Amino acid sequence: MEQTNNPLRFFSGSSTPVGFWGAASQLYDPFDGWRVYLLKGGAGSGKSTFLKNVTARAGDEAEVFYCSADPLSLDAVRVPSKKLLVLDATAPHAVEPQLWGACEQLVPLSLCADETLLYEQRESLVRLAREKEACHRRCRRLLGSAASLLSENRRAVRERLDERALASVATNLAKQEWSRTGDEGCEERLPLSAVTPDGFVTLFETVQACCPRIYVLRDEHGAAAKLLQLLKTKAVADGQHVCLSPSPLFPDTAIEHLWLPQLGTAFLTANRLQPVEFPVYRRLHMARFYEEEALREHRNQLTFREKTAQELLSGAVAALAEARNFHKEMEAHTAAATDWPAVSRMCDTFLERMDI
Numbered sequence: 001m002e003q004t005n006n007p008l009r010f011f012s013g014s015s016t017p018v019g020f021w022g023a024a025s026q027l028y029d030p031f032d033g034w035r036v037y038l039l040k041g042g043a044g045s046g047k048s049t050f051l052k053n054v055t056a057r058a059g060d061e062a063e064v065f066y067c068s069a070d071p072l073s074l075d076a077v078r079v080p081s082k083k084l085l086v087l088d089a090t091a092p093h094a095v096e097p098q099l100w101g102a103c104e105q106l107v108p109l110s111l112c113a114d115e116t117l118l119y120e121q122r123e124s125l126v127r128l129a130r131e132k133e134a135c136h137r138r139c140r141r142l143l144g145s146a147a148s149l150l151s152e153n154r155r156a157v158r159e160r161l162d163e164r165a166l167a168s169v170a171t172n173l174a175k176q177e178w179s180r181t182g183d184e185g186c187e188e189r190l191p192l193s194a195v196t197p198d199g200f201v202t203l204f205e206t207v208q209a210c211c212p213r214i215y216v217l218r219d220e221h222g223a224a225a226k227l228l229q230l231l232k233t234k235a236v237a238d239g240q241h242v243c244l245s246p247s248p249l250f251p252d253t254a255i256e257h258l259w260l261p262q263l264g265t266a267f268l269t270a271n272r273l274q275p276v277e278f279p280v281y282r283r284l285h286m287a288r289f290y291e292e293e294a295l296r297e298h299r300n301q302l303t304f305r306e307k308t309a310q311e312l313l314s315g316a317v318a319a320l321a322e323a324r325n326f327h328k329e330m331e332a333h334t335a336a337a338t339d340w341p342a343v344s345r346m347c348d349t350f351l352e353r354m355d356i
Contacts, residue, residue, distance in 0.1 A: 041109030044331030135323035181239035219286035
């Protein structure tokens with residue numbers, strides 16, 4: 001993955017069993033003085049190039065968000081200190097203006113393309129788009145099957161989970177790591193993990209860059225997600241700013257990683273999909289919260305489902321890799337029909353407006 005000046009790197013979202021889950025619309029508050037530039041244009045129209053130019057201008061202040069479907073491509077750049085956000089606002093992470101002009105502005109890169117030439121190539125583009133979507137449908141089905149198997153594992157041991165002990169650990173960790181501020185707490189969703197054409201990727205280096213105190217929760221069956229939910233609830237109630245990364249397989253129900261950037265403390269989940277192999281402050285093994293008998297009783301079934309889920313995830317990754325190939329062919333069509341000097345002029349015009 002391409003390096004930037006700033007170590008704070010995230011994904012804009014991820015493929016999930018129910019489609020693409022994206023964080024784009026949650027990256028800014030339209031009623032809080034943000035300036036947001038929405039890039040509109042087809043594959044290969046210069047959106048990622050525009051975002052790289054913004055990143056170069058912003059330097060160390062930038063936070064960059066990568067495309068999970070092509071981790072070499074940028075989807076968004078945010079500069080929190082200036083309340084500035086520039087993002088690829090096309091599907092699957094489409095965003096439309098809520099306060100036109102007062103917050104959001106459109107950057108119509110599609111105007112730099114020769115629509116007559118693209119229309120003449122429509123049969124090829126339609127075929128590629130359909131092939132690409134078929135790959136994404138296959139990916140969703142495979143992710144859904146993998147998530148179903150892993151959910152069965154969680155259900156199999158849930159009744160033997162010592163939730164009282166888990167709550168006690170959450171209370172003790174909260175007392176150790178932060179105090180009540182009297183302010184209003186808040187939470188922010190910033191995806192660190194994604195299913196990509198290159199495999200299951202987690203950007204642990206982002207948390208390493210801003211959190212010197214890292215706890216690792218080793219877990220395969222859901223106890224870590226419960227502990228993180230308890231910690232998140234306590235932290236927000238105590239007035240802390242909390243960042244969380246949802247699970248790509250369970251985006252609406254499971255927190256996978258949680259960190260408090262102002263305190264420099266993080267809690268990361270480690271498992272077979274995302275091993276944590278760098279030095280950390282403390283490691284907690286979640287197996288201690290399950291009755292050993294329960295794990296022993298279901299061991300064969302748990303292992304079988306885990307291995308099968310891994311194979312299904314490999315199939316989903318392969319489907320995304322195939323979709324990326326079709327996408328690149330679509331990009332080639334658009335790039336050949338694009339007036340690149342016009343794109344450059346449009347970029348320069350909007351970059352001057354951004355004052356970075």
